[in-house]
Amino acid sequence: MPVPSHEWIVLATLAASLVLFITDALRYDVIAGLVVVVLAATRVLSPEQAFAGFADPAVVLIGSMYVFGRAVNRWGIATAIAHRLLASKDGRRGPAAEAPLAAKVTAVSGLLSSVLSNTGVVATLIPVLSSLGRRLDVPVSRLLMPLSFGSLLGGLITLIGTSTNLAINRVIEREGIEPFGLFEFSHLGLILLAVGTLYFVWPGRNLLPRRRVDETLSEHYQVPKFVSEVLVEASSSLAGLTVAEIDAVARHGIAVIGIVRKDGDGPQAGPLLAPGPNRRIHSDDVLIVQGDPDAILGLRQELGLRERPSIDVDGLHLDSGDVQLVEGVVPAGSDLVGRSLAESEFRASTGLNVLAISQHAMLLPSKLREARLEVGDTLLMQGHQRDIERMRRSRRLLLLGELEPPSIGSGALITVGILALVLAVSAVGWMPLSVAALAGALALVLSGCVRPDEAREAVDLSVLFLVGGMLALGTAFHSSGLDDRVANLLLSLGSGFTEPRAIIALLLLATVALTQLTTNVTAGIIMAQVAIEVARELSYDPRALLLAVIAGASMAFMSPVAHQANTMVVGPGDYRFKDFLKVGTPLTAIVCTVLIVILPWLWPLRAAVQ
Structure with a gap:
């Protein structure tokens, strides 16, 4: 028929x-x-x-x-x-x-x-x-x-x-x-x-x-592989610029996630984590940068920066006090689905640094800013508590970690x-x-x-x-x-x-x-x-x-x-x-x-x- x-x-x-x-x-x-x-x-x-x-x-x-x-x-x-x-x-x-x-x-x-x-x-x-x-x-x-x-x-x-x-x-x-x-x-x-x-x-x-x-977030996301420290010498063109003014950082897809600074003549009291875009860089600062190893090498070569042996990037070094490491999951219906971090201007709009992305339970090896996000992707982020709480309320990402039982709001009944x-x-x-x-x-x-x-x-x-x-x-x-x-x-x-x-x-x-x-x-x-x-x-x-x-x-x-x-x-x-x-x-x-x-x-x- x-x-x-x-x-x-x-x-x-x-x-x-x-x-x-x-x-x-x-x-x-x-x-x-x-x-x-x-x-x-x-x-x-x-x-x-x-x-x-x-x-x-x-x-x-x-x-x-x-x-x-x-x-x-x-x-x-x-x-x-x-x-x-x-x-x-x-x-x-x-x-x-x-x-x-x-x-x-x-x-x-x-x-x-x-x-x-x-x-x-x-x-x-x-x-x-x-x-x-x-x-x-x-x-x-x-x-x-x-x-x-x-x-x-x-x-x-x-x-x-x-x-x-x-x-x-x-x-x-x-x-x-x-x-x-x-x-x-x-x-x-x-x-x-x-x-x-x-x-x-x-x-x-x-x-x-x-x-x-028994695995820290840094260990799970293999953060040490993607974090390095570079010294800003007195002759460097970076001295006196703000974090936002370093064009080469954005061009290479790298994030500045910390600054180690000497305090007078004494030893540094600890790194300044998750520095804001208006934070000014001084000579002799050590920048903690995150990105693909090849990209970090390209940044060093372009700006003439010298790598410094890393202190400790096991997670304790990247979160302390007001700055935390937190995981976020891309939910269905999020405006991030189908967009990259660069397209959504994630850093500028949230104040959070993305240190790693896991997609289909596999870590993305490089170019995090260009990767298109999908439902279920998990992001390891670093940021100040106020920015993390703002993200939690927005539900653009589902933040994992400790969550206190909420009180039921007045409109619940x-x-x-x-x-x-x-x-x-x-x-x-x-x-x-x-x-x-x-x-x-x-x-x-x-x-x-x-x-x-x-x-x-x-x-x-x-x-x-x-x-x-x-x-x-x-x-x-x-x-x-x-x-x-x-x-x-x-x-x-x-x-x-x-x-x-x-x-x-x-x-x-x-x-x-x-x-x-x-x-x-x-x-x-x-x-x-x-x-x-x-x-x-x-x-x-x-x-x-x-x-x-x-x-x-x-x-x-x-x-x-x-x-x-x-x-x-x-x-x-x-x-x-x-x-x-x-x-x-x-x-x-x-x-x-x-x-x-x-x-x-x-x-x-x-x-x-x-």
Whole structure:
């Protein structure tokens, strides 16, 4: 049977988008935009159909929930709850504290993710777990993967748990099927979260890597390799200039992170760390410079500077008193993503020196100022306490280290009350969820819980663009008949078996595989269309099949790039790709087995679709 031209166009568009997603050649929102343009330009969809996804109620709902996430973070609600629930009260430390703490991390992150964005929950809890890990002598690598996986499982507890749930629900509604209610599959999500929690109590915990034990920040980031000291002799052209006036320093990509100065005739009392741009250099000063060794050599040769044997660059020399070394993680939604330190004018805008960057758990060897930052990158920074605290409040980076339990802000009760009201109004059917959520977001702004500028900044437009674009692709997938072809292909691969668990297994495994390769939104929307067609072919109630797709799209456990929640923990956890395969594959197998067993029992498949 020949394939119509529209099917070829949709198939080619899908294949090209998958390649771009897998290779990370373009940002996923750009890929989604290209998909919409291609489908509209080739007349597979009318302009109205192609752009309808961007005005879809699911997009409005997702954007509104981002505003709630900002309010929860602003008033310290999630952080305070996490501190109180995760803090150890039995005095156990080290290995003895790992099992209960890993279990609590999985459960708490899952429960918070049931009503908040999972990437937002991970961003909130990374600093909390960094602080708790240090206090309890538990390596953070033993905690951050349970955090990420728990947040993914928690997204299955409610309809608003993930943007994927909402996008799939819109596909269901468009097909004339009754959409899922807010808490309709909560019992399933709680069962799967319990499975994940038990997994990290014993088998999964034994698979987690144990890294960064008894290691200083300087040792971990190999600071001594990139720090040197040069003497400013009386004849040097640098004498009398300010730090900002040394053009050669910026040209070579080098940072002046300290000045050792003689105090009269006596010995120097200690280095002046993190000198400001207006600090003037004197003759006989020793500059502590940081950068690629070849760049430092080039600077010395250009300015005729003499290297001085280094004093001590083990970390104690680079932080003292008001100046500290601190790690920061690039979160999803940060304005630093996709930009270099030079482009963002990081030093000038933050007052912090970046001493090292770890990308994909590998230290960048050189040209730190030119490297484009990605979600999950960790930066080792040096700066004054006031600048560090300003960065902590801005959340452009998630700062690790000691973090005191915050006091819940005055707007916390209002925020929680508005969120509870939105959920209640939607649950009883008084108002569509998208309308209730938008009303709630506006109430947060009007009540002063979130400023208008904060509300705008909170919304991740790239996610909204992705959802809108993939809804258009889902529409084209259905209108071209490709969903029917794929459904028949899956049924043929199942050798004609129509036993409910075999069908569920096929859809579940196909969705899980696609999720590891592309975004969970893309995998969920495409496979939801296929699940609906499979149900129609077999005259099944589609609910169990659709839940298999929803669950499969959240099982991004086997790759650090399958979900932004995973990507964000790679740097601070020092994880490698193989760690996700090692820990995530058994969990995926266990959760899939549980789903295959219980889904036909909770949602029988034999009821015919009306």
